[in-house]
Amino acid sequence: MLPIIKARPVRALLLASALLLPCACAAQQVSLRVTAQEGTEPKFIPAGPDRIIGLCVDIFRTIERIDPGLVFIGDQRWMPLIRAYHELSMQQHDALCGVQRNVERERKYLYLDPPLFPIHYMLLVRSGDDVVVNNWDDVRKLGKNGVVLANRGFATTDFLLALGGLQINASATDPAMNLQKLAAGRARFFLHRSPGLSGLIARAGVAGKVRVLPQVMYTAPLYMVMGRHVDPAVAARVRRALEQMEKTGELARLLKKWD
Known part of the structure; x- marks a missing residue:
């Protein structure tokens, strides 16, 4: 009589076969198209003719380290902010770093939690201006003597318009240009965000000519x-990487680095 050989369970055979095959669950390599947005320091800062650094560049590199299957390409190429938003909506880019919420953008883009970092909007004036501003009513009371410069295409302009009763000039798209207009006396105020103000003032060539008022006008x-x-x-993979960065304190550390 031949010996009886018991068949291995099918499950065991499948498991043994799976161990011999490459892991099918490995994350797929994906390239995400981005760009460096002009006038948005400290998100993107020029560091020479062919190099861009900044908070968002560091965020991209950290996400790549957490999930090596994700690669952000294009962060070494400058683009005006308005065009960057347009190209994302036209599917020519895949992501943008450091975007404030508003109704129109909510319809066009997918926002990922958690937030990357908060920004604080401050008013700037000429160095010799002794004006005191505690709230927006103080600015309204100045009437035509209280024109506020803002950047076209930035969320700042939408915010100012929503407040109502303010004199707004949003003809410029470049924050450095608005700083030069402020220094030249073409408006009383310029509303812009911190962190990044000190570096922007220095690079615009208006150090000593303008100052930042101490009151935070709003935070977002x-x-x-x-x-x-x-x-x-x-x-979802990008979101998970951001969640890990928040949990480990990496987002806070990067903000402190570029504050």
Whole structure:
């Protein structure tokens, strides 16, 4: 009589076969198209003719380290902010770093939690101006003597318009240009965000000519946003990396580095 050989359970055979095959669950390599947004320091800062540094560049590199299957490309190429938003909505880019919420953008882009960092909006005046501002009513009372410069295409302008009763000049798209207009006396105030003000003032060549008023006029969180054409599984991977950065304190550390 031949010996009886018991068949191995099918489950065991499948497991043994799986161990011999490469892991099918490895995360897929994905390139995400981004750009460096002009006039948004400390998110993006020029560091020479061919190099861009800053908070968002560090955030991209940290996400890549956490999830090596994600690669951000394009952060060494400058682009005006308005065009960057447009190209994301037209699916020519995949993500933007450091975006403030508003109704129009909510319809176009996918916002990822957690927020990257908060920004504080401050008023700047000429160095010799002794004006005292505690709130927006103080600015309104100045009437035509209280014109506020803002940047076209930035969320700042929408915020000022929503406040009502303010004299606003948003003809410039470059914060450095608005600083020069302020220093030349073409308006009373310039509203811009911190962190990054001191570096912007120095690079605009107006150090000693303008000063930052101490009152924070409003605070808002900035987010990583993705185009709605991006695969939800890819957006989820970016979100998980950001969650890990928040949990480990990496987001706070990077903000402190560039504050």
